[in-house]
Structure formats: C-alpha cells, structure tokens
Amino acid sequence: MSLPEQSLHSSPHLPPNNSVRRMMILVILALIPGLLAQVHFFGWGVVVNLVLAVATALGAEALMLRLRRRPVLPFLGDGSALLTGLLLGLALPTLSPWWLIVTGAAFALIVAKHLYGGLGYNPFNPAMVGYAMLLVAFPREMTAWQPIGGDSLGFLDQWRYTLTGQLPAGLDYDALTAATPLDTLRTALGMDLTLHEIFTRYEHLSPFGGHGWIWVNLWYAVGGIALVALRVISWRIPAAVILTLFLVATLFALPDPDLRPSPWFHLFTGATMLGAFFIATDPVTAATTPRGQLIYGAGIALLIYVIRTWGGYPDAVAFAVLLMNLATPTIDYYTTPRVFGEERR
Amino acid sequence: MKRRLWHFHGGLRLEGHKDLSMHTPVTTAPLPARIVLPLAQHIGAPAEPEVKVGEKVRTGQRIARATEYVSAPIHASTSGTVVAIEERAVPHPSGLPAPCIVIEADGQDEWIERQPVADYESLDPSALRNVIREAGIVGLGGAGFPSFIKLNPGPDKVVDLLILNGAECEPYITCDAMLMQEHPRRIIDGLLIMRHALRAKRCIIAIEDNKKVAHTVLVNALQKHEAEFIEIVQVPSIYPTGGEKQLIKVLTGKEVPSNGLPIDIGMVCHNVATAAAVHAAIAEGTPLIERIVTVTGEALDRPRNLVARIGTPFSLLLEAGQWREADTAEVLMGGPMMGFVVPDLGVPVVKTTNCLLARPRSRPHRQPAMPCIRCGQCARVCPAQLLPQQLYWHAHARNFDRIQDYHLFDCIECGCCAYVCPSHIPLVQYYRFAKTEIWAQERQKQKADRARQRHEWHLERLERRKREEEERRRRKKELLKKSKAAGGDAAKKAEIEAALARVKAKKASRQTARANTENLTDAQKQAIAAVEARRQRLRKGSDSGGDAQ
Numbered sequence: 001m002s003l004p005e006q007s008l009h010s011s012p013h014l015p016p017n018n019s020v021r022r023m024m025i026l027v028i029l030a031l032i033p034g035l036l037a038q039v040h041f042f043g044w045g046v047v048v049n050l051v052l053a054v055a056t057a058l059g060a061e062a063l064m065l066r067l068r069r070r071p072v073l074p075f076l077g078d079g080s081a082l083l084t085g086l087l088l089g090l091a092l093p094t095l096s097p098w099w100l101i102v103t104g105a106a107f108a109l110i111v112a113k114h115l116y117g118g119l120g121y122n123p124f125n126p127a128m129v130g131y132a133m134l135l136v137a138f139p140r141e142m143t144a145w146q147p148i149g150g151d152s153l154g155f156l157d158q159w160r161y162t163l164t165g166q167l168p169a170g171l172d173y174d175a176l177t178a179a180t181p182l183d184t185l186r187t188a189l190g191m192d193l194t195l196h197e198i199f200t201r202y203e204h205l206s207p208f209g210g211h212g213w214i215w216v217n218l219w220y221a222v223g224g225i226a227l228v229a230l231r232v233i234s235w236r237i238p239a240a241v242i243l244t245l246f247l248v249a250t251l252f253a254l255p256d257p258d259l260r261p262s263p264w265f266h267l268f269t270g271a272t273m274l275g276a277f278f279i280a281t282d283p284v285t286a287a288t289t290p291r292g293q294l295i296y297g298a299g300i301a302l303l304i305y306v307i308r309t310w311g312g313y314p315d316a317v318a319f320a321v322l323l324m325n326l327a328t329p330t331i332d333y334y335t336t337p338r339v340f341g342e343e344r345r
Numbered sequence: 346m347k348r349r350l351w352h353f354h355g356g357l358r359l360e361g362h363k364d365l366s367m368h369t370p371v372t373t374a375p376l377p378a379r380i381v382l383p384l385a386q387h388i389g390a391p392a393e394p395e396v397k398v399g400e401k402v403r404t405g406q407r408i409a410r411a412t413e414y415v416s417a418p419i420h421a422s423t424s425g426t427v428v429a430i431e432e433r434a435v436p437h438p439s440g441l442p443a444p445c446i447v448i449e450a451d452g453q454d455e456w457i458e459r460q461p462v463a464d465y466e467s468l469d470p471s472a473l474r475n476v477i478r479e480a481g482i483v484g485l486g487g488a489g490f491p492s493f494i495k496l497n498p499g500p501d502k503v504v505d506l507l508i509l510n511g512a513e514c515e516p517y518i519t520c521d522a523m524l525m526q527e528h529p530r531r532i533i534d535g536l537l538i539m540r541h542a543l544r545a546k547r548c549i550i551a552i553e554d555n556k557k558v559a560h561t562v563l564v565n566a567l568q569k570h571e572a573e574f575i576e577i578v579q580v581p582s583i584y585p586t587g588g589e590k591q592l593i594k595v596l597t598g599k600e601v602p603s604n605g606l607p608i609d610i611g612m613v614c615h616n617v618a619t620a621a622a623v624h625a626a627i628a629e630g631t632p633l634i635e636r637i638v639t640v641t642g643e644a645l646d647r648p649r650n651l652v653a654r655i656g657t658p659f660s661l662l663l664e665a666g667q668w669r670e671a672d673t674a675e676v677l678m679g680g681p682m683m684g685f686v687v688p689d690l691g692v693p694v695v696k697t698t699n700c701l702l703a704r705p706r707s708r709p710h711r712q713p714a715m716p717c718i719r720c721g722q723c724a725r726v727c728p729a730q731l732l733p734q735q736l737y738w739h740a741h742a743r744n745f746d747r748i749q750d751y752h753l754f755d756c757i758e759c760g761c762c763a764y765v766c767p768s769h770i771p772l773v774q775y776y777r778f779a780k781t782e783i784w785a786q787e788r789q790k791q792k793a794d795r796a797r798q799r800h801e802w803h804l805e806r807l808e809r810r811k812r813e814e815e816e817r818r819r820r821k822k823e824l825l826k827k828s829k830a831a832g833g834d835a836a837k838k839a840e841i842e843a844a845l846a847r848v849k850a851k852k853a854s855r856q857t858a859r860a861n862t863e864n865l866t867d868a869q870k871q872a873i874a875a876v877e878a879r880r881q882r883l884r885k886g887s888d889s890g891g892d893a894q
Contacts, residue, residue, distance in 0.1 A: 010774035012760030018767040120716030283720035341603035
C-alpha cells in the first residue's frame with residue numbers, strides 16, 4: 001500500500017516560515033520613511049531616479065535570467081532586483097541624466113550580479129558597484145545634487161530634464177545644483193577654513209550635519225531599527241558601523257575640533273544611515289559570522305572616515321562597503337564561532 | 346523551590362499541535378494477523394535469528410540474539426509460527442528492505458514464562474544491566490541506542506545526575522506525555538532501577554512546560570522520600586529542548602563536549618518511556634514487545650495514542666485512527682521536524698516508532714529552493730551553534746574536508762535551519778548527504794590502506810625469503826670451504842650439530858608464535874589482542890548467559 005504523489009524529501013516537513021521575497025519586501029518597506037524624507041527635501045528628482053533605476057534593474061534582471069536560462073518569474077519576484085534598483089536610485093544625484101541612471105542600474109544587475117552567478121553568488125554589493133562605476137566614469141554628472149531648500153523642479157519638468165536635459169525657461173543648471181554638505185566641507189577645509197568659519201559661511205551646514213540630511217538619515221535609521229527588531233537584519237553590522245564611526249570621529253575631533261567635524265556630523269550627513277542599515281547589511285556580500293559582522297561593520301566605518309577625511313571622494317559609503325566585501329571571506333574564515341560543547345576560546 | 350534554568354543557543358518556538366492526539370486515553374491497538382520484526386531496530390549490529398522457519402514461538406520469546414556489544418535482541422511480540430526470515434520493507438529513510446523475521450500470529454497471544462526480578466536492589470548493577478539487555482530495551486525517544494550501555498558508566502566514572510527526558514519537544518508527538526499522565530509510577534519506578542544501576546546521586550525528570558497535566562501527575566505520584574533525590578523540572582517549550590545535549594544545558598548550564606558523551610561530564614540521560622520499559626523488564630520480566638505510538642495528523646478523524654505490538658503494520662494503526670486515506674498527502678514516522686516520509690505503509694512499528702503523522706493534501710508546503718543569500722537566519726537558530734550557511738556552501742561544493750572544519754558532525758539534524766531558511770533550501774538533506782559521503786570515503790580509505798599494507802608485507806616477505814636463502818647458501822659455502830680446509834670429521838660433526846640446532850630453534854619458535862605476527866605494527870598487535878579478548882569474552886558470555894559487563 002503506497003501513497004500516490006509521495007515525496008521523498010528530507011526533514012523538516014513543516015512549511016517554511018520565511019522567504020527571500022518576504023525579507024526583501026520588509027527591507028523595501030523599511031526604506032520608505034527615509035525615501036519619503038528624501039523626496040520631501042530633494043523633490044521629484046528622487047522619484048524619477050527611482051522609477052528609472054527600478055525599471056532598468058527589473059528589465060536587466062529579466063534579460064539576464066532569460067539569457068542564463070533561469071526561471072524568470074520566481075527570481076524576478078524575489079524582490080532583490082527591485083531592492084538593488086531602489087538603493088541605487090536613492091544614491092544618485094537628483095539631476096542625473098537618464099542614461100546615467102540606466103547605465104548604473106544595468107551595470108549593477110548585469111555585471112555585478114549576474115556575471116558573478118546571480119542572487120547569492122555576487123561577491124560585491126551590486127548597487128554599490130553600479131554607484132562606484134558611475135562615480136569613476138562620470139564624476140561631473142555624479143555631483144548634480146540640488147541644494148536642500150533651493151529651487152526644485154515640478155514633476156513634469158523633472159521628467160523633461162532627466163530625459164532630455166532641458167530646463168524650464170529661466171532656470172539655469174548652475175543655480176539649481178549645489179555641492180553636497182560633505183563636498184562643501186571638503187572643499188572648504190581644503191581652502192584652510194576652520195569649521196567655525198565654514199558653518200557661518202555655508203548656511204546649509206551645521207555642526208550636526210547638513211540641513212535636511214539629518215532628517216533623511218534619521219528616518220533611514222528608524223526604518224533600519226524596525227528591521228533589526230523584526231530580525232530581518234542582524235543588529236551587529238549597523239551597530240558596529242555607527243559606534244565605530246562615532247568613536248573614530250570623536251577620537252580625531254577631540255584634539256582638533258576646528259578641523260575635524262564632530263561625530264554627529266559624520267553620522268547624520270551623507271549616506272551614513274542608509275549605508276549602515278540597508279547597504280552594509282546586504283546578506284549576500286556581508287560577513288555572516290557574529291564576530292565577523294562586528295569586524296565587517298567596524299571596517300566599513302573606519303574606511304568611511306578615512307576616505308571622507310583624507311580620500312579623494314566626498315562620501316565614502318560605496319567604496320567602504322566594496323572594500324570590506326573584498327575582505328568578507330577572510331573575515332568569515334577567521335571568526336568561526338565556538339561550537340556547542342567546544343572549549344571556550 | 347524554583348530551579349535555575351539556562352538557555353541553549355537558538356531553537357524555535359513551534360506550534361505544538363499536541364491537543365490533537367491527547368483527547369482520548371491510550372488504547373490498545375488490535376493484534377495484527379502477521380507480525381514483521383526487523384533484525385535491526387536499534388543502533389548497532391543487527392540481531393541474529395535464533396529461530397527457523399516453521400518454528401512455533403510464544404509471546405516474549407527471544408527470537409534473535411545480540412552477537413555484539415552494541416546490539417539488542419529481538420523478541421516475538423505475539424505467539425504464532427515463524428513463516429519467513431527474509432528481506433522486507435522496513436521503516437527507514439532509505440526505503441531499502443532489510444532482513445526481518447515474519448510471524449503468523451495464532452491469536453492466542455500465549456506468553457513465555459516471565460521471570461520478574463523480585464528485589465532489584467539486591468542485584469548488582471552488572472546483573473541488572475544484563476536483564477535490561479536481554480529484554481531488548483533500546484532508547485525509545487527515537488534514536489534507539491541500546492539502553493544497557495547507557496546504564497554502564499564504566500569503572501571510574503561517577504554519575505552525578507540521571508536525567509529522564511520527558512521534554513518531547515517535537516510538534517504532534519504525545520506518546521511520552523500520555524505515558525507520564527497515565528502511568529507516572531512506572532516511570533518513577535523505572536527511574537529508581539536506573540538510578541540503582543548507575544549509582545546516580547541525583548535524578549531529574551524534565552518536562553516541557555506545555556505539558557502541565559503530566560507535570561502535576563508526576564509530582565503527585567512522587568513519594569516523600571523519593572522527592573529528596575528526584576526533582577521534576579519544567580523546562581521551556583523551545584524546540585529542540587528534548588535534544589540530550591540541549592536538555593543538559595538547560596538543566597545544568599553545562600555543555601557536553603563536542604564529540605563527547607554526557608557521561609564525560611557525569612550525566613546520563615534516558616527517555617521516560619525507556620524508564621517505563623526498564624520497569625516492565627525488571628518488575629514483570631516483560632521484554633520490549635510493545636510501545637505507545639502517537640497516531641496523529643490532520644488526515645485522521647480520530648488521532649490518538651495506541652499501545653502497539655512491535656511489528657504491527659503502520660496501516661493497521663492508521664485505520665485505528667480512522668485515517669482518510671484519500672485525503673492523505675504523506676505519512677511520516679516521527680515528528681515533522683526530524684521524521685521521514687514512509688513510502689510503504691505496510692512497514693512495521695519498530696522500537697523507535699514514536700509517532701505516525703498523516704498529513705492532509707490541503708497543506709502544500711514544499712517550495713522550490715532558491716540560492717542561499719547568506720542571511721544567517723540559520724546560524725541564529727542553530728542549537729549546536731554551527732554556521733549552517735557555510736556547511737551548506739561546502740556541502741554544495743562537495744568540499745568534504747572544509748565542511749568538517751565547520752563541525753559538520755556536531756549537527757544534530759534538528760531541522761531548525763531549514764525551517765527558517767528564506768531560500769527554502771533542504772539544508773538537513775545536504776548535511777546528511779555530506780555525512781554519508783564522508784563515511785563512505787573513510788571506509789574506502791581504510792580498505793585501500795589495508796590493501797596497500799598487505800601488499801607491502803607481501804613484498805617484505807619475498808625479500809626476506811630471498812635474503813635467508815642467500816644467507817643459507819653463503820654459510821654452506823663457507824662450511825664446505827672450512828671442511829675442505831680442515832678435511833676432518835670435526836667439521837662434518839659441527840655441520841650436523843648446527844643443522845640440528847636450526848631445526849630445534851625452528852620448532853621452538855613455531856610453538857611460541859602461532860601466527861606470523863612479528864612483522865605487524867604495535868597498533869595492529871593490539872587490535873589482534875583486543876579481538877582475541879573479545880572472542881574470549883563472547884565465549885564466556887554465551888556460556889554464562891552473557892553478562893553485559
């Protein structure tokens with residue numbers, strides 16, 4: 001007597017309580033507060049970036065899955081390409097031309113993800129590879145941020161600008177764009193100004209970060225903490241990034257408060273919180289052992305500080321994450337945790 | 346007094362589904378017309394049949410004996426005629442048939458004369474263990490390790506703590522809970538016997554806190570003087586608390602060493618049903634011929650617990666639970682976390698069959714596996730504190746050296762990792778595969794090593810023979826030369842004497858060394874000595890009825 005359609009698979013036989021799709025969707029939901037804050041401060045440019053980046057990412061994913069003869073729908077539906085598109089879209093300047101966004105997203109998915117074997121096999125964070133490639137190849141376009149509180153374009157004007165590069169009459173590119181707080185700070189410090197002079201001269205900067213950027217960072221942190229609470233991401237990586245950045249910045253700022261911005265400035269400006277909670281925690285490319293995650297996060301924070309302070313680029317999250325991605329296998333190998341019943345080390 | 350408890354890493358809070366089978370009291374399953382008794386129902390060597398086809402047997406009669414230390418005898422679970430000794434389908438994940446003794450029941454259920462032990466406390470532990478061994482008792486919690494071995498701490502080990510495991514942490518399974526509820530005294534009396542065999546100082550009966558009734562019943566059944574050394578402890582219902590190492594950690598905060606046994610830290614752990622079986626063996630002289638089986642699942646109309654004779658076909662028990670066959674997607678032996686799918690429902694209940702779980706079609710639960718995204722959810726729940734994602738990576742890559750660096754063999758196959766895996770990877774299957782491959786490689790290597798060594802010995806022997814031949818020739822030549830030079834009888838005499846001496850020496854050496862063992866390594870000599878000793882012991886053992894030492 002035997003049952004039809006029997007399945008001879010191994011235990012456990014309970015339905016799984018988790019899925020990649022569920023995890024990705026939760027991450028995407030947690031991005032929304034920060035995303036909305038970014039839209040609030042930078043206008044429709046953010047939305048246009050996201051739409052183009054996500055559409056390209058999904059298209060490239062589908063194309064690559066088809067070329068690699070993988071089932072398209074299950075992988076497209078897992079949400080990972082969507083998330084890559086979102087993260088890249090959020091990282092790009094709001095006055096990017098369409099080809100910049102499309103090139104970046106396509107590069108992220110095709111080269112950084114699928115040429116390395118697709119979901120689960122890519123050693124580098126795809127969104128950050130896309131971002132770094134654009135930063136190296138198109139440095140001028142990558143600075144086209146709008147100032148917070150400055151003029152912003154309407155929905156249709158934004159689309160027209162992104163797609164054709166035409167601004168509405170009376171608006172001028174140079175008037176629309178401004179250096180980001182980190183960029184401003186770099187340039188000003190390069191001109192031998194003290195922090196006190198910088199904060200009085202540039203109104204969009206404060207000792208606690210760039211105006212608006214503080215809020216954006218705070219809202220990303222809120223979403224990130226929710227993810228930690230839901231156990232979608234481990235607390236270790238964001239905690240290590242934030243604490244290490246705080247400590248290192250304090251260490252340098254204490255003896256030299258006129259030239260080194262406060263730890264708060266570092267935490268609440270640029271992509272710090274987005275990086276700590278959403279980019280550094282990409283499971284595929286991050287360290288996976290508990291101690292390894294602490295080292296990995298601390299390494300990212302150190303690199304962020306080093307590159308921001310002495311490096312050639314104003315912000316550093318992308319490079320810091322990519323460099324630590326490189327170290328991930330080694331970190332994991334040397335931080336294998338103590339097994340149950342093994343002597344305590 | 347509230348006892349301090351510890352935590353083990355990871356684990357899962359699972360839905361119990363225990364009510365399902367706990368509404369009705371335990372009933373006795375019908376006696377089947379035909380009983381199939383596999384010779385290997387335990388960990389260790391299969392038992393060896395002692396009956397012939399056509400022979401009449403009585404209930405409780407030993408029909409297969411244990412020929413090695415790690416083994417257990419098999420008893421006829423009802424009276425009747427042996428109709429076959431052959432390979433039959435058995436409940437095993439591999440689905441491969443295995444040797445069984447088949448008995449056509451006569452329906453009389455006529456017992457052998459049982460010999461209870463009147464006063465077990467007067468019996469020395471070794472004799473007690475022997476009775477338990479002869480009763481065929483193995484761990485009834487699921488692993489089926491011969492119990493008498495776990496009642497033998499060895500000469501220089503002190504047992505601080507004897508733990509009876511009534512955690513029963515797997516969902517759906519309730520046979521231990523029902524046993525505790527209905528027969529608390531059998532468990533406690535069994536525990537007292539085990540305590541005597543081990544000379545254990547303290548005892549704990551551990552019960553998961555979702556079994557309140559069982560806990561209360563046991564507490565009430567405990568006599569005042571017993572309460573001085575027996576503690577009944579509730580432990581949190583976190584799967585897999587019932588794992589031996591996890592339970593010890595929860596109760597004592599101590600960790601059984603990796604690759605070690607509980608006895609290494611002065612503890613022994615037995616299942617509650619095993620204790621009851623020990624009690625039956627000592628107090629009634631009843632060998633292990635029946636056990637409680639939970640027959641449950643959403644594809645049954647009347648899930649329940651049944652006392653079933655070992656050898657009863659699964660289908661008979663499912664029918665007793667009013668099984669909706671058409672509605673059944675699959676039947677598992679064991680719980681949903683560690684059990685396996687039974688492809689053939691004619692297979693018999695064995696000593697380790699704790700649960701039959703019939704799952705309805707309405708529960709689709711397999712989803713296609715996606716690539717591992719290394720999220721680490723598995724490591725978070727792993728009670729052995731392993732890195733399942735790395736184990737998977739190396740198992741997938743068939744990197745069997747590296748996977749052992751990640752302690753593959755500390756994996757208890759509890760299934761927590763696969764349950765939380767967002768990519769739905771059958772992780773446990775990968776680990777089982779890797780373990781099996783490594784075992785196979787090990788065996789291959791041993792075989793090759795032996796063959797190579799044999800070959801080397803062979804060459805050495807040839808070489809030696811050649812050397813000896815040359816030596817002989819050389820000496821003869823010398824003698825000839827000498828005798829020519831001396832040219833006298835003295836030389837001839839000397840030659841004859843030398844030849845005589847050689848013959849004598851040869852005779853003497855033949856008497857001392859029986860086999861040509863002089864070229865073997867020390868380890869090999871020791872192995873041979875151990876084999877000899879075992880042979881001696883076996884010879885002695887079968888003479889005196891076999892002490893389990």
